[in-house]
Amino acid sequence: MTVAVNTEETGKKIAEAIPGSVVSSEAGSLTVDSKSLAQVSEFLKNTPGLEFDYLTVLTAVDYLHYFEVVYRLVSLKNNQSLILKTRVYGRENPTVPSVTDTWRAAYYQEREIFDLLGIKFEGHPNLKRLLLWEGFNGHPLRRDYL
Amino acid sequence: MKFERYGTGIVKGMALTLKHLFRAPITVQYPDEKLNISRRTRGNELVWFPEKCTGCGTCTKACLQGNIILVTHRGEESKFIVDKFELDSGRCIFCGLCVESCPYNALAMGLSYECAKYSRKDLVLSKERLAVSNDHQPSAYYRPQFDDQLPDQSLLLYDRDKGGQKLKFLPLSKRKRGSGA
Amino acid sequence: MTLLDQFQLILKTAGWPEWAVYLTPAIVGILIIIIFVLTVVIVFIWWERRLISRFQIRLGPNRCGPEGILQPIATAVKILLKEDIVPEKADKLIHFIAPIIVFVPILLIFAVVPFGEGAILVDLNVGIIYVIAISSISVIGIFMAAWGSGNKYSYISGMRSIAQMVSYEIPVVLSIVGIALVTGSFSMIKIVEAQSIPFILLQPLGFLIFFLGSLAEMNRSPFDLLEADSEIVAGYHIEYSGMKFAMFYLGEYGVALAYSGIITTLFLSGWQGPLLPPILWFIIKVMLVFSLIIWMRATLPRLRVDQLMSFAWKFLLPMAVINLVVVAVEVLVLPAGLQWVMVILNFGLAAVLILLWSKLFTLGGGRVEV
């Protein structure tokens, strides 16, 4: 059984290592500050006891006044999972650091989010539209796209 | 990569294809021979029973294509009278959700599967076209009451069994060689 | 004395002018051969489609005519009625000539194929060398088609074709030399007449090499890299349609017929056989060889280009050389009457060599080095 790790404990661990990164760690998911995402992802991947080496779903949700980027991490070794979230505000040019260096699984998913929701991923090697063509106007999965 | 089996793998494979040379072909020559389709088939041309329909419009809400057009007016005893019941089978995706949602068993999926028409206009099915007729029968999808009237499905699984359920072919209309249709 | 020579003699005695005596039999003979070849090619197309579908538990074409025998004609009519499309960026002249250059040499091969006793257009004393020489010309045609189409897939196909044809020519020729050593002649008629025992028994290894080599020469599975449907779509004839495509299509089956005929002549004792008339024996044997080719096509996957090359150079070529040396020694040492000893010796040799070479033969992990 893949066990969801206790987010509060993990949140404490991360907060110790990278101060000011954890925004909330309510039951079920862990929300981190988008600025420290790169460090947090490195920490989650390399810390013994966590070792989240396997990124499954990476998606984003448009809550109109902010975007929430969701990462579901799995540790194949310890058979545990964690839902990591980060929030990004503003609709014009939302930017989140890319995690492709840590997990290459994010490569296409970040491109897809950029394509459909218009969130930029800083540090992504090839941030182009994935499903729609270059020059498409707008980002269809935003709630205000008609 | 080393060749260590001296070609025995190739010989085995060739033996198998040779064995298949003497097996019966699985082809069913469609317009001439027709297999019995499933009794629950979600076939073409919805069947609509006007006497059961109350005009409630559940099916129109259930359709994810927004494809069913239903126009009613109030008749005597404030019952709905259906003026127009129409759907475009060119846009229908045959999901069967309308049949599933109908609380009065007034809809059923059709049994036919030859949907080609010569013009797009013919694809729009009106009230008259949707009613039951000789060549327009309901299937048993979500309507188990029709189940007994329909012929058994011909399963390829029982193809060459002795004594089992044989492949059943629908009666051939005049079989013409080489006509193709 | 061939049938044509007899025909000439008849005309001469009838008092025809000298030019007509030479020209009439030649034209009649050529017409007969072309008609025969085209008919058999049509039968071949039908036979391949029917047989391969039975290997694949399908029915195959069965609508046109009895058992679908007229399907190739229907296909031909369809192809001929199609628009002839020439790509804008194609090299028009080369694109136009290429199908002819592919098709004509294949017809030329039939000049020296003996269909029966004396039923040969011309009994060249270098018959088999002529076949090898003429059939190599189609490679140029294929390359021209590949280049002239201006399509990148056909470029790849053209490059593959040159490499493949040139490599496989060598083992094929070497295995033929083995036969020439036994018969002492390159003439096709002489070769057939020398086969009291079919050469497939006398030289099993030579047959294997020639068969595999000719499979590669006529681009049949598992060496059908030129057309590789799943990789380079249709290879060199990707940009052809209409009549030009029909030329390639006929050429493909024509070369299959030609090589089946040559294999029959060289290794299966040609038209010889008891009871039935010679021409029937010839056709039966050709059909058998062609059915074997179809059977292989129905079963085997395709080799990769570097594996194909290493198969030719590392497997077939050394074996062909050893085979040649062994046959030469046997012909020198053994008296002519002791051919059965040669059969046993050669079968043993073939088995040992194949086992040995299978152990030694590697494909280098499939990486780039060829």
Next chain:
Amino acid sequence: MPIKTEQFYLNVGPQHPSTHGVFRLRLSLDGEVVTDVEPIIGYLHRGIEKLAESRTYTQIIPLTDRLDYLASMTDNVAYCLAVEKLAGIKIPERAEYIRVIFSELMRISSHMMAVGFYLNDCGAFFTPVLYMWREREKIIDLFDMVCGQRLLYNYMRVGGVSQDVPDEFLPAIKKFVAEMPRYIGEYNQLIKQNEIFLARSKGVGILPKETAVNIGASGPVLRASGVKWDIRKMDPYSIYDRFDFEVPTGEAGDCYDRYWVRIQEMTQSLRIIEQAINQIPAKGPICSEVPQFFRPPPGETYGYIEAPKGNLGFYIVSDGSIAPYRLHIYPPTLINITALKDMMIGWKVADLIIIFGSMDVVLGEIDR
């Protein structure tokens, strides 16, 4: 004088017999050797995620059919599991077993297509495909019998399945399970030891274990690389903890291993089906009461299953209305093709085709 050379670009697709759909690979070639690969996708994008935002939860099920159209049944299962997780719906015992049987049948059918067309890409002229289709037709007959369609099943419902199986279903599937091992043996006899096939596929397109995990590969692609990770085993959803089966893994992570893992998984699926047939309750409800336009509580959930092609997940955000606020589909094949570049560079055009074939890509799922 140096010879002037220039890069040879080749577009494989969008229309190409071996791209299994409308997929485009932009290759840079050096002779026949691949030096760069750029997959270009999106030709089949239908915006299912956007469509789902204006459909009710039930109406989305037919849309999920159109994701991986060779394994529609598992798509339905994945979606329904996610919604049930979101709304906390329990499903009846018999429905659970029916779901398992159909998921595993779907897995066999999907693997047959994958293996058959992989062998076709290797150059075996349609023979393996047709032999496998013979059995796939039988599976599809069973689907047809139960849900009335052969490709887009729309069978699973939130809370169970749409209709109970007819009486002739169980004898038919018993017969299928009984005769299937013989046919799998035939497939093996046909090609498994074929020298040409081995030369073509062994050691070709190696996906190392670390890369496979890092790119988030799943399904047979991940397992062929030697990672024993099957969600049915590691995180049993539905009732998979009641069945006894093994998770086949490969060693080298090459094309041959991916082929062989799929063949072995077919055998394991048959084992699961056999156990499920023996355990299935004879009668009982097949769907719990769920209203047609039901409103799950606000919240979010991620439901995932082991689909034939890998880890298929649905991320659903509900705002308490009849339609999901956001539906995200996690498609396994999109993630798997991240590795294409690593696997293809340095190989020849012919290898590229079979590497792509061994990934078992369905474009309906990648482009959504």
